[in-house]
Amino acid sequence: MIEAVQKAGQLLWRLDPILLDCVKVSLLCSLTATAAAVLMGAPVAVLLGRKHFPGRRVLVVAAHTGMAVPTVVIGLLLYGLLSRNGPLGVLSILYTPKAIILGEFALGFPIIVALFSAAAAGLDARIEMTARTLGAGRFGVFLTVVREAKVGLIAATMSAFGRLCSELGIAMMLGGSIKHHTRTMTTAIAMETSGGEFTFALALGLVLLLVALGVNIAAQLFRLPAQRRHPDVL
Amino acid sequence: MRRNSCWVQSGFLWVGPQVPDHRPLFRAMRVKKLGYVIVVLALIALQGGCKEGSSSQTRTIRLATTTSTENSGLLDVLLPAFQNDTGIEVHVMSMGTGKALRTARDGNCDVVLVHDPKAEAKFVAEGFGANRQKVMYNDFVILGPASDPAGVKGMKSAAEAMAKIAAAKSIFISRGDNSGTHNKEMVLWQAAGLEPSGRWFRSVGRGMGDTLEMADQMKACVLVDRATFIKFRRKIDLVVLVDGDKRLHNPYGVIAVSPTKHPHVSYNDAARFIDFLTCDKGRKIIGDYRLQGEILFHPWPKRGEQPAGGKGEGGL
Numbered sequence: 001m002i003e004a005v006q007k008a009g010q011l012l013w014r015l016d017p018i019l020l021d022c023v024k025v026s027l028l029c030s031l032t033a034t035a036a037a038v039l040m041g042a043p044v045a046v047l048l049g050r051k052h053f054p055g056r057r058v059l060v061v062a063a064h065t066g067m068a069v070p071t072v073v074i075g076l077l078l079y080g081l082l083s084r085n086g087p088l089g090v091l092s093i094l095y096t097p098k099a100i101i102l103g104e105f106a107l108g109f110p111i112i113v114a115l116f117s118a119a120a121a122g123l124d125a126r127i128e129m130t131a132r133t134l135g136a137g138r139f140g141v142f143l144t145v146v147r148e149a150k151v152g153l154i155a156a157t158m159s160a161f162g163r164l165c166s167e168l169g170i171a172m173m174l175g176g177s178i179k180h181h182t183r184t185m186t187t188a189i190a191m192e193t194s195g196g197e198f199t200f201a202l203a204l205g206l207v208l209l210l211v212a213l214g215v216n217i218a219a220q221l222f223r224l225p226a227q228r229r230h231p232d233v234l
Numbered sequence: 235m236r237r238n239s240c241w242v243q244s245g246f247l248w249v250g251p252q253v254p255d256h257r258p259l260f261r262a263m264r265v266k267k268l269g270y271v272i273v274v275l276a277l278i279a280l281q282g283g284c285k286e287g288s289s290s291q292t293r294t295i296r297l298a299t300t301t302s303t304e305n306s307g308l309l310d311v312l313l314p315a316f317q318n319d320t321g322i323e324v325h326v327m328s329m330g331t332g333k334a335l336r337t338a339r340d341g342n343c344d345v346v347l348v349h350d351p352k353a354e355a356k357f358v359a360e361g362f363g364a365n366r367q368k369v370m371y372n373d374f375v376i377l378g379p380a381s382d383p384a385g386v387k388g389m390k391s392a393a394e395a396m397a398k399i400a401a402a403k404s405i406f407i408s409r410g411d412n413s414g415t416h417n418k419e420m421v422l423w424q425a426a427g428l429e430p431s432g433r434w435f436r437s438v439g440r441g442m443g444d445t446l447e448m449a450d451q452m453k454a455c456v457l458v459d460r461a462t463f464i465k466f467r468r469k470i471d472l473v474v475l476v477d478g479d480k481r482l483h484n485p486y487g488v489i490a491v492s493p494t495k496h497p498h499v500s501y502n503d504a505a506r507f508i509d510f511l512t513c514d515k516g517r518k519i520i521g522d523y524r525l526q527g528e529i530l531f532h533p534w535p536k537r538g539e540q541p542a543g544g545k546g547e548g549g550l
Contacts, residue, residue: 035279085340086340095342191328192445193444196447223386
């Protein structure tokens with residue numbers, strides 16, 4: 001264990017190129033996928049959380065179930081789609097970072113929808129009406145709801161990001177763990193472990209935690225000013 | 235105050251005149267700020283898609299190979315030499331032989347380097363592979379705890395040793411993942427004339443390294459390729475119980491994915507890779523490669539002229 005900490009320190013200190021590549025691919029994929037999931041998930045979540053329409057319950061249940069889909073199943077389904085002899089084979093994105101991003105988006109989207117719709121549903125029922133009387137259009141009302149439920153959105157985003165950057169099945173199945181190209185931190189950990197390099201694998205695990213810590217600290221810093229302005233909201 | 239506070243506060247860009255500040259809930263500045271967040275998120279989401287372009291400059295082929303080849307470190311010396319000679323970059327994906335051939339069958343890689351003669355021959359016979367060549371070989375060994383509960387140490391016949399392990403119900407860990415090693419195991423069970431089942435026979439469905447670690451933890455018998463064994467031998471307590479049987483021969487073959495089945499594959503570059511593995515330079519790199527002072531792979535002996543591809547001999 002101590003050896004692993006030392007090794008992690010060494011890797012970081014030397015800016016080990018293999019490590020940097022893994023971190024780069026991991027962050028590229030998980031940040032992109034998280035951003036896309038938030039952009040597309042937030043409107044859906046607001047719709048589910050604030051509007052009452054037939055089938056709403058079904059969609060909420062679907063979103064919650066989506067959070068429980070194993071990553072390898074997502075990987076398998078998308079493999080079938082993206083494979084050369086599959087319907088989307090002509091895109092030729094299997095075993096590229098794009099495929100990982102797509103898979104991670106499919107993983108992150110239900111997380112954002114489920115968690116953020118719950119947060120949005122908890123808001124005061126008069127928000128939309130107030131915003132509308134104050135002259136907001138449809139998009140303005142949406143932004144108001146998002147703003148009021150910001151804390152919920154940040155929490156949803158961070159849990160989605162945490163899940164995506166620590167996910168293994170999708171990155172392995174759709175990325176193929178190609179060195180310098182699609183090897184993420186998690187697939188690197190899996191490969192080093194199966195190669196018997198336990199210390200290196202553990203060191204990579206520690207680096208992964210540090211990266212996640214950094215991103216979460218950044219998110220907290222982003223959130224602090226809001227807290228100062230609205231101590232009562234939080 | 236005509237405009238609410240200063241534009242610096244609202245972000246790092248000024249985006250046109252702002253709405254007067256008399257709406258308690260719906261302050262333009264705040265909403266604008268949220269707009270920035272959306273823009274930044276959209277940029278992050280977009281850059282992932284644009285990142286790709288750069289790698290299309292160099293020519294690349296995709297190689298699906300076994301975990302034993304990747305773990306041995308041989309590719310780390312072989313591939314740079316190949317790239318140096320030809321300028322072709324090889325993207326390696328390591329997986330069991332069964333999955334590698336499946337990947338090739340689906341047209342998702344250009345060339346495979348695997349170790350299962352029967353499956354390779356079938357793959358070529360079905361028209362998915364072209365230009366199959368033998369590249370190198372080593373052998374399998376049967377490992378077990380030093381106490382040797384089944385009493386098979388030093389036996390000359392691998393099949394008889396497996397039969398004895400089964401009779402003693404000594405724990406045996408099977409790869410169970412349709413890999414080259416797993417199929418070799420099945421061939422040996424068949425030769426021993428039995429279908430393994432029961433509590434002593436544990437099929438784990440994992441890669442070679444993981445399987446070996448599990449066998450070590452459980453003090454079980456396991457069939458393993460020599461390269462992986464050498465890589466792990468200092469970390470495990472298991473010892474070699476049986477080796478040297480002709481049935482434990484482990485040949486590696488390379489096959490390009492057929493361009494008639496999958497027109498998009500880089501067949502020419504894959505063929506150059508196959509040429510490189512079987513030329514004198516490639517053979518020398520394979521034969522000279524050492525791990526912990528031991529030879530891992532022997533280059534396949536040359537047989538005069540290049541044999542015509544496609545006629546794979548099954549079995550040994």
